Structures are given as structure tokens and as C-alpha cells.
Amino acid sequence: MAPEQMAEPPEHGPALPPPRPLDAIDQDILRMLQADGRASIRSVAEHVHVSRANAYARINRLIEDGVIRGFGARVNHERAGKGTSAYITLKIVQNSWRTVREQLRQLPDAAHIALVGGDFDVLLLVHTSDNRALREVVLTKLQAIPEVLSTRTLLVFEEEDAEPEG
Known part of the structure; x- marks a missing residue:
């Protein structure tokens, strides 16, 4: 399952848990998803050298903790008619x-x-x-x-x- 298919973080829902420290694997996952928000769980897992289940759990935790606020596209505004x-x-x-x-x-x-x-x-x-x-x-x-x-x-x-x- 690609990250964009996972549950979105609550915008105005329950209060978020206190921030947890991010380890090197979490940081690598964030860098990879910032570069390619459409990366598959499999490719994320391979990139950071963890199992797919571990990658999936980590990404979901980052979403639930409010670290990842969502997934989107980087737009070239000029090409999109907003020059x-x-x-x-x-x-x-x-x-x-x-x-x-x-x-x-x-x-x-x-x-x-x-x-x-x-x-x-x-x-x-x-x-x-x-x-x-x-x-x-x-x-x-x-x-x-x-x-x-x-x-x-x-x-x-x-x-x-x-x-x-x-």
C-alpha cells in the first residue's frame, strides 16, 4: 500500500500525543517521502533496510503523531497558469x-x-x-x-x- 492510501492525520480531531524523538530510520523515511510522496511501502522498506511491516508501522506512527501532515504534489505554478x-x-x-x-x-x-x-x-x-x-x-x-x-x-x-x- 502506498503512503498516500493510508489514513490521513486528524486535522481538528483528538489532541496529538506528545512529540517522540525520531531515530535515523524515521528521518530517512521522512527524507524519502519528501522527495517522493508516492513511494511504495516496499521501496521505503528497501531504502531504509527494514521489513515492509516495520516501514508501514513507522509511516503510520509518523502520521498519527502529526509528523506527516499529508501527502501532496509539488506544483510548478507558472505551468499551472499561476505565473x-x-x-x-x-x-x-x-x-x-x-x-x-x-x-x-x-x-x-x-x-x-x-x-x-x-x-x-x-x-x-x-x-x-x-x-x-x-x-x-x-x-x-x-x-x-x-x-x-x-x-x-x-x-x-x-x-x-x-x-x-x-
Whole structure:
């Protein structure tokens, strides 16, 4: 059974157990699955030199412990019709993070949302089809959120995934 066919970790389910230390085999499994989330249990087991049952149990434990949050595809956004990317910083009303986060989650172009410390409160990564669509996100959608005090847009000229290639 491929890892993507296993149970997904609970998003808002029961509380996760306390973090357990990961040994070298767990770390190797994580590196392999980050490079190829579609790797079979057999290939994972062979790569880390354990039985298939052991590999299966370890991957399930990593999922249940919340270490692995899910499996997905790395997308070339430009080839997928989203050729304009930008980081947008937001200053928000104090104590409004949860409200703002829920509204940002509704943006179809949002790729990453982070509450940060420093000169601004939120860092948002968006991928849009073009500059006109980016302008719509910033001027119409973000600035319409009452808790957003100000925004600043940083246009991405080129980007590279830091994760290993599969």
C-alpha cells in the first residue's frame, strides 16, 4: 500500500500525543517521502533496510503523531497558469489573528499563511494568474478585511523549492 492510501492525520480531531524523538530510520523515511510522496511501502522498506511491516508501522506512527501532515504534489505554478507570485505582509488589529486567518484561508490564491513577529503580523504567499489578478487580491479582497490595517506586496521574480526533488 502506498503512503498516500493510508489514513490521513486528524486535522481538528483528538489532541496529538506528545512529540517522540525520531531515530535515523524515521528521518530517512521522512527524507524519502519528501522527495517522493508516492513511494511504495516496499521501496521505503528497501531504502531504509527494514521489513515492509516495520516501514508501514513507522509511516503510520509518523502520521498519527502529526509528523506527516499529508501527502501532496509539488506544483510548478507558472505551468499551472499561476505565473505571478507574491509575498504580502499584513498589519492587523491586535488579537484578530484567528478571524483574519479564517478569512485568508478562503482566498483561492493563498498558498501559505503565517503569523510572524517583527514589523508586520502576517506573511501571506499567493499565486495568481497575472498582475491584474494579484491587484484584485490585494486591493479588493485583502483590504476589504476590516481587521487588516495595511498591506505590502513583494513580487516574486523567481522561486525555488528548498525540498528535495523526487
